[in-house]
Amino acid sequence: MNLLTSQQITVEKIETICNLAFEIERNAKNFNSRLDGKILATLFFEPSTRTRFSFESAMQRLGGKILTLEQGASSSASKGETLADTARIMSAYADAVVIRHPQVGSAEEFAKYSQIPVINGGDGSNQHPTQALTDIFTIRKEKGRLDNLKIVFVGDIKHSRTVFALAQLLSMYPNNEFHFIAHNSCQISDEKLEILQKTGAKCFKSDVLDDILPNADVLYVTRTQKERFSSESEYEAVKDRYIITKEMVEKFADLVIMHPLPRIYEILPEVDDLPQAKYFQQARNAVFVRMAILLDILG
Numbered sequence: 456m457n458l459l460t461s462q463q464i465t466v467e468k469i470e471t472i473c474n475l476a477f478e479i480e481r482n483a484k485n486f487n488s489r490l491d492g493k494i495l496a497t498l499f500f501e502p503s504t505r506t507r508f509s510f511e512s513a514m515q516r517l518g519g520k521i522l523t524l525e526q527g528a529s530s531s532a533s534k535g536e537t538l539a540d541t542a543r544i545m546s547a548y549a550d551a552v553v554i555r556h557p558q559v560g561s562a563e564e565f566a567k568y569s570q571i572p573v574i575n576g577g578d579g580s581n582q583h584p585t586q587a588l589t590d591i592f593t594i595r596k597e598k599g600r601l602d603n604l605k606i607v608f609v610g611d612i613k614h615s616r617t618v619f620a621l622a623q624l625l626s627m628y629p630n631n632e633f634h635f636i637a638h639n640s641c642q643i644s645d646e647k648l649e650i651l652q653k654t655g656a657k658c659f660k661s662d663v664l665d666d667i668l669p670n671a672d673v674l675y676v677t678r679t680q681k682e683r684f685s686s687e688s689e690y691e692a693v694k695d696r697y698i699i700t701k702e703m704v705e706k707f708a709d710l711v712i713m714h715p716l717p718r719i720y721e722i723l724p725e726v727d728d729l730p731q732a733k734y735f736q737q738a739r740n741a742v743f744v745r746m747a748i749l750l751d752i753l754g
């Protein structure tokens with residue numbers, strides 16, 4: 456079984472993964488030999504800290520082993536090998552693979568030729584389903600529900616694969632409202648917006664953050680994705696368009712502030728100590744959720 460996009464995830468699957476992740480968080484020791492003898496390959500053609508290390512930590516905490524490749528530079532991809540051939544080869548060396556690649560659709564392409572389960576760790580600006588599951592878990596933990604939520608996404612909505620992947624999962628639950636706050640050049644595409652609206656989710660676009668903050672349940676902040684801009688000057692023009700300060704958010708006691716990280720300009724460090732700031736907890740949750748995902752796929 457592959458995990459390539461949020462579309463393929465059902466509400467039942469979200470429940471299974473979240474419940475298992477809660478159980479793992481409570482009692483990790485019970486799981487420490489569940490994947491004995493299994494090998495996970497992590498194939499990263501784009502930088503990563505959390506996704507790769509949390510998968511590797513998750514696999515090792517389950518008793519499994521890892522084969523890892525960072526940046527693709529040391530593999531035959533740098534000699535021009537196709538994803539198809541790499542997939543055929545990895546199938547002989549590991550039991551599952553996590554792939555991150557700058558090209559949209561790369562994980563699906565890889566999966567076509569793979570004999571082992573493929574997990575998409577991010578394909579360009581398209582999808583990041585395991586981050587979406589981590590974010591869903593964090594929201595459920597912090598808010599106690601996945602419906603009737605006002606979620607404010609701010610920053611580089613256009614290029615952020617985590618925003619769309621999460622919004623797709625949340626759109627399966629009733630009465631959720633999405634507010635996309637971005638500069639025009641970073642706003643959600645019509646195509647993605649249409650996909651979300653078809654589910655019945657209420658979607659709003661704006662470039663003003665202040666008005667919506669008092670009513671928000673979750674503030675999901677994203678980095679301006681420098682590597683996906685066509686020119687440096689376009690990036691420079693918008694990179695610090697939205698900056699979350701302590702003063703802006705401290706008065707909203709029930710607000711949950713999230714960020715997939717890395718954070719660059721968009722949340723000042725003074726926010727980190729507020730009880731509303733959950734982004735480091737979110738990154739810790741990634742290990743429990745990825746342990747649950749690996750058990751679901753390989754267990």
Ligand code: NCD
Nearest residue numbers: 505506577617678715716717
């Ligand atoms: C994100 C990603 O790679 O899409 N990070 C992550 O996986 N936690 C967000 C980002 O790079 O800005």
